Amino acid sequence: xxxxxxxxxxxxxxxxxxxxxxxxxxxxxxxxxxxxxxxxxxxxxxxxxxxxxxxxxxxxxxxxxxxxxxxxxxxxxxxxxxxxxxxxxxxxxxxxxxxxxxxxxxxxxxxxxxxxxxxxxxxxxxxxxxxxxxxxxxxxxxxxxxxxxxxxxxxxxxxxxxxxxxxxxxxxxxxxxxxxxxxxxxxxxxxxxxxxxxxxxxxxxxxxxxxxxxxxxxxxxxxxxxxxxxxxxxxxxxxxxxxxxxxxxxxxxxxxxxxxxxxxxxxxxxxxxxxxxxxxxxxxxxxxxxxxxxxxxxxxxxxxxxxxxxxxxxxxxxxxxxxxxxxxxxxxxxxxxxxxxxxxxxxxxxxxxxxxxxxxxxxxxxxxxxxxxxxxxxxxxxxxxxxxxxxxxxxxxxxxxxxxxxxxxxxxxxxxxxxxxxxxxxxxxxxxxxxxxxxxxxxxxxxxxxxxxxxxxxxxxxxxxxxxxxxxxxxx
Numbered sequence: 001x002x003x004x005x006x007x008x009x010x011x012x013x014x015x016x017x018x019x020x021x022x023x024x025x026x027x028x029x030x031x032x033x034x035x036x037x038x039x040x041x042x043x044x045x046x047x048x049x050x051x052x053x054x055x056x057x058x059x060x061x062x063x064x065x066x067x068x069x070x071x072x073x074x075x076x077x078x079x080x081x082x083x084x085x086x087x088x089x090x091x092x093x094x095x096x097x098x099x100x101x102x103x104x105x106x107x108x109x110x111x112x113x114x115x116x117x118x119x120x121x122x123x124x125x126x127x128x129x130x131x132x133x134x135x136x137x138x139x140x141x142x143x144x145x146x147x148x149x150x151x152x153x154x155x156x157x158x159x160x161x162x163x164x165x166x167x168x169x170x171x172x173x174x175x176x177x178x179x180x181x182x183x184x185x186x187x188x189x190x191x192x193x194x195x196x197x198x199x200x201x202x203x204x205x206x207x208x209x210x211x212x213x214x215x216x217x218x219x220x221x222x223x224x225x226x227x228x229x230x231x232x233x234x235x236x237x238x239x240x241x242x243x244x245x246x247x248x249x250x251x252x253x254x255x256x257x258x259x260x261x262x263x264x265x266x267x268x269x270x271x272x273x274x275x276x277x278x279x280x281x282x283x284x285x286x287x288x289x290x291x292x293x294x295x296x297x298x299x300x301x302x303x304x305x306x307x308x309x310x311x312x313x314x315x316x317x318x319x320x321x322x323x324x325x326x327x328x329x330x331x332x333x334x335x336x337x338x339x340x341x342x343x344x345x346x347x348x349x350x351x352x353x354x355x356x357x358x359x360x361x362x363x364x365x366x367x368x369x370x371x372x373x374x375x376x377x378x379x380x381x382x383x384x385x386x387x388x389x390x391x392x393x394x395x396x397x398x399x400x401x402x403x404x405x406x407x408x409x410x411x412x413x414x415x416x417x418x419x420x421x422x423x424x425x426x427x428x429x430x431x432x433x434x435x436x437x438x439x440x441x442x443x444x445x446x447x448x449x450x451x452x453x454x455x456x457x458x459x460x461x462x463x464x465x466x467x468x469x470x471x472x473x474x475x476x
Contacts, residue, residue, distance in 0.1 A: 005120050006030045008047075010040035010054040010066070011082070020053075023109055024116070037061030044070055049077065050123045051116065056083045056090050064094050071098030075191055076126040078119040082107075095227040104224060110445040114455040117445070126194045130182040132156065136329075142178050143326045144319035148311040152179070159306045160186035165258070167303045168281040170310030173360030176281040179308060180239045183279055192236030195229045200242035202454055208250050209266050212257070218267025230263050230274050237277045243303070244284030244295060255299045278303065313355040313362060320351045323359060327366035328378075335370055342369075342378040349383055430465045433458070437467060 007024060011017040012035045021031045032049070034040035038060035044052055052070065056063035067079050078100035083091035091102035100119045103112060131141040132153050142149070159166060160183045168176045177196065184194045202210050209218070213228030229238060240246075246254070257263050258278065262271045280303045289295035313320070324347060332340040346369075355361050368386035369378050408420040432451060437458075440447040448458035462468070 004028075004030070005050040005123075006032065006048065007116075008032050008034065008040060008044050008049045008052045010034050010037060010052065010058060010063075012036065012055065012058055020112075023113070027113060027116075029116075035059075037063065037066045041066050041070055044077070045073055050127075051119050052077060052079045053116070054079065054081060056081060056094070064090050064097070067094040067099045068097040075193075076123070078123050080115060080119055092225050092227065095232070100232070101227075110443065110455060113443075113445040114448065117449065122193075122195065125181055125184075125196060129185045130178050132182060136326075140178060140181070141326060142175060142182060143323050144316060145322060146311075146316040146319045148316045149319060152308065152310065155306075155308055156182050156186065159183070161188055162306075163188075163277060164305040165278045165280070165303050166306045166308060167300075168279065168308045168310065169286070170281070170283065171312050171358055172283045173358030174310040174312060175359055176283075176310060177239065177241060179310065180237075180241075180279045180281060184237045184239075187237065187277070189236050189277060193233050194237050194239065195233040196239040196241060197229055198241045200245040201452060201457075203457055203460070204247045204250070206454075206456065207246065208253060211250070212253065212263045212265055213268075214266035215268040218265070222267070225265070228263065228265065230257065230276055231272065233276045234274050235276075237279060240278065240280040242282055242284075243280040244282035244286055244289055248294070248296065251296045251299050255296065255302060258299075258302045313358040317351045320362065321347055323362055324350060324366055327363050328370065331367045331370050335367075337370055337373075337375040340370060340373070340375070340378065343380065346378055346380045346383045349380055353387070429461065430467075433461045433465060434467050437462060 007029050009017060009020060009024075009031050011020065011033070014035075017033055017035070021033060024031045032043070032047075034043055035058075037054070037058035040052075040054060040058070041061060054063050054066060058066070063081055063083075067081065070077065070079060075098065079094075079098065081091045081094045081099045081102040082105060083102055084105045091099070091104070095102060100122065101115055103115065128139050131139065133145065133149070134141050134143070142152075156179070166180075166183060168179050170176050180196070181194065184190060197210065199207060209222075209226065209228065211228050211230055213226050213231060214222050216222060216225050240254075257274070261275065262273050264271060284295075286295050286300055290297050290300060313323075324342060328340045328342065332338060350362070350365075357364070365383070365386050369382045372382045372385055373379075405420075405424060408424055412418060412420045433447070436447040436451050437444065440450065444458050444462070445455055448455045451458065453461075
């Protein structure tokens with residue numbers, strides 16, 4: 001959950017409202033309650049909220065009219081609609097009027113928390129502009145004055161306002177999503193939705209439904225119609241992260257959408273027009289993927305009207321002082337260390353590192369050195385200690401992994417097994433999901449966020465590996 005986010009909950013059932021407020025507050029969220037639709041609309045219009053969660057059946061003003069009027073007044077404010085089985089069609093109508101998504105009662109709390117997390121992330125992406133080239137920003141910023149970054153800034157200025165597709169290439173941790181958000185905020189669609197999807201984090205079997213939606217009965221478990229992300233992004237921008245991980249079958253359907261500017265929900269016959277700007281990103285070498293027939297050339301040419309190649313951090317070491325200053329200010333406030341400082345030799349040492357994780361790795365190291373320094377000036381020993389904390393566990397895991405691989409291959413050599421590759425992947429997966437769910441004390445939504453998968457994938461893996469943690473299964 002995004003810290004300090006403010007949510008307006010509109011629910012006239014006192015018992016349900018009390019439990020929802022408690023659960024959301026435990027996630028660090030500020031929750032304001034209204035019990036009438038007209039009062040909720042009035043408050044949302046007057047005050048700043050990051051998210052609205054509303055029931056459909058409300059006194060004073062029903063949820064459908066509330067969504068319609070609130071979306072017209074504040075088009076960037078995400079709204080989650082809660083509905084009973086009998087009013088599902090009303091909730092679907094609400095998504096057409098601008099609701100972010102809906103939940104059908106009874107629902108499990110982890111499902112709500114996962115949806116709230118996604119909606120808050122969407123709210124942040126739309127309402128928090130990305131500043132360019134400034135290390136003094138309190139919010140999100142693309143930092144750096146190197147020639148490589150100056151070229152990126154010029155490219156953003158050149159293409160942001162153009163209604164064309166953009167393909168962003170770069171290693172993991174180089175800031176591809178920030179660039180996508182900067183393109184959105186400086187475009188003519190900045191007052192329309194920005195919808196981000198990580199194609200690698202959603203199972204292949206569910207990605208098509210996530211993108212294009214589905215009709216009731218389209219597949220096992222499809223109890224209700226679902227509006228897809230392309231429909232949600234109508235007149236706005238959709239960001240397809242890690243598009244290089246998309247299956248060939250889904251690539252075909254995406255290509256058709258880009259060519260025809262229409263979609264069909266999974267299991268449906270209706271052709272739905274969509275006006276969406278597509279920004280895609282990947283860390284993969286798409287030229288190599290096309291040679292291997294893993295990525296379609298025609299889709300590549302549709303996406304790559306403009307290609308932006310982000311530099312690695314090791315290619316722009318002159319930006320490390322500005323980046324370090326930016327992260328020191330950002331996390332100094334968060335951790336309660338006002339005006340943190342770093343000694344010159346420590347800063348020079350940071351500039352000599354290879355940074356395989358790029359800016360994201362530097363950000364992690366800065367956060368660690370702040371904790372190690374405890375408010376005092378950061379010195380070279382603090383930096384070395386933070387870097388060693390990153391490398392030591394990895395080397396020990398590498399050694400254990402080598403031993404495990406060796407044992408499995410020897411077993412294969414003796415004819416005791418013939419699937420060493422699958423066996424080690426399953427063992428690693430089981431350990432990751434088991435430890436994550438235990439650390440989260442059974443909270444599947446939290447564990448899924450930590451592992452970097454969807455809530456549904458987390459549930460599938462727990463079932464697959466026979467992991468049955470105790471957790472809050474309260475339904476509403």
